[in-house]
Amino acid sequence: MLLPAFxxxxxxxxxxxxxLLQRLAAAGVSYRVHAGGTDLVPxxxxxxxxxxxxxxISRLEALRGVRARPDGGLEVGALTRLSALxxxxxxxxxxxxxxxxxxxxxxxxxxxxxxxxxxxxxxCVYFNQSPDHRDVHAGxxxxxxxxCHLVPSAKRGAQPLCRARFVSDxxxxxILHDAKVVLARAGAERELLLKDLYAPDGIQRTQxxxxxxxxxxxxxxxxxxxxxxxxxRIRQALDFPSLGVAVSLDGKKLGVALTGxxxxxxxxxxxxxxxATLKQACEDGPKRVAPLAQDFFSPAYRRQMIPVLxxxxxxxxxxxxxx
Amino acid sequence: MEKRLVKxxxxxxxxxxxxxxxxxxxxxxxxxxxxxxxxxxxxxxxxGCCTVLLDGAPVLSCLVLALEADGAEIRTxxxxxxxxxxxxxxxxxxxxxxxxCGFCTPSMVLNAxxxxxxxxxxxxxxxxxxxxxxxxxxxxxxxxxxxxxxAARACTxxx
Ligand SMILES: Cc1cc2nc3c(=O)[nH]c(=O)nc-3n(C[C@H](O)[C@H](O)[C@H](O)COP(=O)(O)OP(=O)(O)OC[C@H]3O[C@@H](n4cnc5c(N)ncnc54)[C@H](O)[C@@H]3O)c2cc1C
Ligand code: SF4
Ligand code: FES
Ligand code: FES
Numbered sequence: 001m002l003l004p005a006f007x008x009x010x011x012x013x014x015x016x017x018x019x020l021l022q023r024l025a026a027a028g029v030s031y032r033v034h035a036g037g038t039d040l041v042p043x044x045x046x047x048x049x050x051x052x053x054x055x056x057i058s059r060l061e062a063l064r065g066v067r068a069r070p071d072g073g074l075e076v077g078a079l080t081r082l083s084a085l086x087x088x089x090x091x092x093x094x095x096x097x098x099x100x101x102x103x104x105x106x107x108x109x110x111x112x113x114x115x116x117x118x119x120x121x122x123x124c125v126y127f128n129q130s131p132d133h134r135d136v137h138a139g140x141x142x143x144x145x146x147x148c149h150l151v152p153s154a155k156r157g158a159q160p161l162c163r164a165r166f167v168s169d170x171x172x173x174x175i176l177h178d179a180k181v182v183l184a185r186a187g188a189e190r191e192l193l194l195k196d197l198y199a200p201d202g203i204q205r206t207q208x209x210x211x212x213x214x215x216x217x218x219x220x221x222x223x224x225x226x227x228x229x230x231x232x233r234i235r236q237a238l239d240f241p242s243l244g245v246a247v248s249l250d251g252k253k254l255g256v257a258l259t260g261x262x263x264x265x266x267x268x269x270x271x272x273x274x275x276a277t278l279k280q281a282c283e284d285g286p287k288r289v290a291p292l293a294q295d296f297f298s299p300a301y302r303r304q305m306i307p308v309l310x311x312x313x314x315x316x317x318x319x320x321x322x323x
Numbered sequence: 324m325e326k327r328l329v330k331x332x333x334x335x336x337x338x339x340x341x342x343x344x345x346x347x348x349x350x351x352x353x354x355x356x357x358x359x360x361x362x363x364x365x366x367x368x369x370x371g372c373c374t375v376l377l378d379g380a381p382v383l384s385c386l387v388l389a390l391e392a393d394g395a396e397i398r399t400x401x402x403x404x405x406x407x408x409x410x411x412x413x414x415x416x417x418x419x420x421x422x423x424c425g426f427c428t429p430s431m432v433l434n435a436x437x438x439x440x441x442x443x444x445x446x447x448x449x450x451x452x453x454x455x456x457x458x459x460x461x462x463x464x465x466x467x468x469x470x471x472x473x474a475a476r477a478c479t480x481x482x
Contacts, residue, residue, distance in 0.1 A: 001366045005324045008344030008390060034388075041347070041386045042367040054344065058391055083380070105456025106434070107371060110380040111387065237455035238369065 001045040010056040022186040025210035036111040039120045047131050072221030078115030078214045095227045099173045115214045117170050122202040124164035125294045150292045164202030172246035172257035176227045182216040198264035225250035228313040242297045247313035261289040282307035329393045334402030342389045349373045349384035360400035371457030374430035400429035415474035423461035430457040435471045
């Protein structure tokens with residue numbers, strides 16, 4: 001599969017990169033940010049998006065690595081590779097490390113970055129395919145067309161809703177650590193809770209605005225609560241999550257974050273006696289998601305597995321609590 | 324689009340080539356440098372057959388733009404043997420019947436070479452992780468895992 005022609009920029013410094021993105025955004029040039037490229041390169045090979053310029057941020061060394069923050073928390077550069085992330089946070093946040101090691105394959109983790117994982121494209125069996133495969137069907141909403149093959153009754157309307165599913169493994173885990181992301185543009189920065197980064201639509205996907213770059217992920221020191229992540233998939237390597245369940249326990253607080261079964265991560269929070277909160281989470285979880293027939297496992301099975309994995313994760317966390 | 328210069332050191336030999344931004348490292352290795360030991364399977368990251376070592380770490384050359392590898396040290400399967408002397412990993416693959424059609428072998432061998440360089444006595448889990456990013460349609464993996472364990476023993480014996 002050949003890549004389409006594009007122009008390529010690889011700025012050496014962050015301010016230069018942000019100025020370039022601002023220029024491209026202002027001129028209306030279709031550009032894409034390239035971090036590790038493990039999601040973007042296949043996407044471009046499959047011709048999923050019209051592309052003018054690829055802006056590679058891989059030389060921005062300032063965005064690579066894990067640093068301690070004055071408040072005792074961690075700051076992780078968006079360009080930190082998943083293999084390096086797994087090494088560097090193993091002591092402080094073993095669950096983040098274990099989750100990173102469940103993504104894709106060793107070779108991919110040596111290129112793939114944390115920022116790219118949080119911004120990975122949503123997946124749909126009808127869209128993320130070679131052009132030949134895609135051309136069998138009429139172009140769907142995400143391709144600018146008039147239909148959604150997953151939800152044929154949906155009308156395009158002014159705001160078409162694409163139901164391609166959210167698949168990042170690290171997002172649910174970091175959300176339960178109360179992580180924030182820093183979005184930078186020329187001359188300014190904003191901080192957002194990670195859980196607020198996402199949009200409920202498989203086309204827009206995130207709140208990252210034209211000209212913006214995700215530069216850092218902030219994990220507060222208070223996030224020492226126990227978190228566990230379980231990933232449902234057919235093979236224990238290479239497969240995206242058919243369902244991913246992250247669970248946190250913190251005194252009387254129970255948190256759940258789900259991936260793979262909706263257009264964005266679904267977050268649930270409870271407070272009270274564990275028996276009651278757990279029962280409630282197991283009831284709510286399957287109701288709050290909208291899995292569609294876009295995976296090896298049926299939507300019904302993925303729904304049924306939500307309470308199973310929540311209970312399993314709570315069992316693991318409870319065991320860790322009692323020394 | 325306009326070609327750019329890229330400098331690569333491949334198996335110890337320095338190369339400089341003008342490449343289009345859309346050229347992948349895999350295409351440059353195979354089509355410009357004629358190093359066809361690196362295989363093109365799926366071309367989108369699923370099969371692992373295009374693995375090379377980039378600055379020492381296994382990566383998928385079909386997902387790396389050639390320009391992203393500017394200045395890098397690349398090791399391909401052609402750079403593993405020492406002349407006619409097979410690397411212990413290669414010898415173990417031959418001895419254990421860990422090669423059938425051979426399409427996945429360059430990737431399996433490079434991943435194993437990297438594993439033994441970084442972890443001379445890998446346990447079963449480490450070996451499974453090492454083969455997990457490459458699809459083998461022939462062997463069923465068992466013999467490949469046996470070969471990697473055997474290579475680890477052979478490497479720790481030779482001083
Ligand atoms: C075979 C295979 C299996 C995979 N399995 C999994 C899996 O199990 N789980 C999973 O979560 N992912 C999986 N992936 C997807 C992907 O490899 C990872 O999500 C990876 O972390 C993406 O990181 P990257 O740096 O390569 O992203 P890139 O490809 O560089 O970028 C991904 C997207 O994010 C944007 N982007 C990246 N960084 C920034 C930034 N700093 N600021 C603004 N925008 C940015 C890009 O424009 C692009 O749209 C898999 C991919 C393959 C090919
Ligand atoms: S869910 Fe989105 S990508 Fe899938 S067919 Fe519908 S519009 Fe297209
Ligand atoms: S050819 Fe690169 S992973 Fe298949
Ligand atoms: S030996 Fe044929 S693919 Fe592995």
